[in-house]
Amino acid sequence: MRIGILAFERVQLLDVAGPADVFAEAARQLADPQAYSVEVIGTQAGVLRSSCGLGLAVDATFSTHPGGLDTLLVAGSPRIEAVEADAQLHDWLRAQAGSVRRIGSVCNGAFVLAGAGLLDGRRAATHWNAVARLAARHPRANVEPDAIYVKDGNLYTSAGVSAGMDLALAMVEEDHGRELALGVARELVMFLKRPGGQSQFSAYLAAQTAARSNIRQVQDHVLAHLDADLSVPRLAAHAGMSERNFARVFRAETGMTPAEFVEQARIDEARRLMQGSALPLKRLAANIGYANTDAFRRAFLRRLGVGPSEYRTQWGEAARRPPAASSPA
Known part of the structure; x- marks a missing residue:
């Protein structure tokens, strides 16, 4: 064609x-x-x-x-x-x-x-x-x-x-x-689907902006351990900083609070998973660190303005894939 x-x-x-x-x-x-x-x-x-x-x-x-x-x-x-x-x-x-x-x-x-x-x-x-x-x-x-x-x-x-x-x-x-x-x-060494899903502004891009190496290390830790305890006390300890100083420096470096970055990273991963699999929401939520689906739904709605079920209907693999892998008419 x-x-x-x-x-x-x-x-x-x-x-x-x-x-x-x-x-x-x-x-x-x-x-x-x-x-x-x-x-x-x-x-x-x-x-x-x-x-x-x-x-x-x-x-x-x-x-x-x-x-x-x-x-x-x-x-x-x-x-x-x-x-x-x-x-x-x-x-x-x-x-x-x-x-x-x-x-x-x-x-x-x-x-x-x-x-x-x-x-x-x-x-x-x-x-x-x-x-x-x-x-x-x-x-x-x-x-x-x-x-x-x-x-x-x-x-x-x-x-x-x-x-x-x-x-x-x-x-x-x-x-x-x-x-x-x-x-x-x-x-072509591309992602079929980028980390962070369909977003221009993903946590994966935000993680490249911090100037201080210990803040970047914390961001990398978050992205690699989304199902872990990512509270401010744990992240501050990972950075080798006091909680107050860590929260202040993190916001100054990234333009967001540690909690906002963690939530963005988790929702980015949720979007990616929903676009490429039919993983049940309860299991998906657990995989990215949410204790229950209600907390996950609230975070997803807060971040994107739409619930995870509605998002999956629009962007999920089944919605995006043609009925059959055949040559175009």
Whole structure:
């Protein structure tokens, strides 16, 4: 199937190359070069200069492209404002939206789709640093601030930069099943599902921000021992600090209390487990350190605004997996 990626001057190169490599690796593992054929569609002909300075050859421009795409993705850019208001481009995107099976964006390429009216009344994701701006400029879009990628009907949008690879991998799984997607993820040294689930802001990322080594060690300890006693007295002892000083330094280093970090880490793991298994909630809660399911439900609802059962219905493996792992129509 033909995959088009819309690019332009100062495009973020990984927004194009990342998904392209996922699709190419899937085609290689299928032993079918035509399983996925990626085309770079430019706003102008020739070689585009990416945001990192490398050149990107264009296969066709949007005004000369013959059509017939299965999937169209709009890449992002640190200078997305240069194309987000292009009326001719918007007309073309609206026409494509009516003919392709899937249309979507990587990173702040969502602004281009929004400018064409394609996000109106739809759920969408973008780079965390652009969420507020997208929501303010396009209030009819339902912007989800903490998602790696979002599927709403035939509209697929992803968070920043490398999340475009997560989106492409999800499309491969949708088209050909989990086994191929897992094979691609292994070959490209990716997670089939990131630690922390579908969140841009997981405890696994937060654990990289502390400057003091003893605070990072505590965070690593938490992530590795979610079913243990992770009270402030125990964590302070692990850090070799008094409880009061530990709590003060931890908050100064991470922007959250130790209890908030522990809860975030446990709920991140719960999300990951619910997306990849049918583990009963009682057993799942025990595995991540909750004494009972009521405490787990309260924490899950407090952190995400939705209960674990509802979350599993939306994001669980059964909900995300196609009925059968077969070739696309």
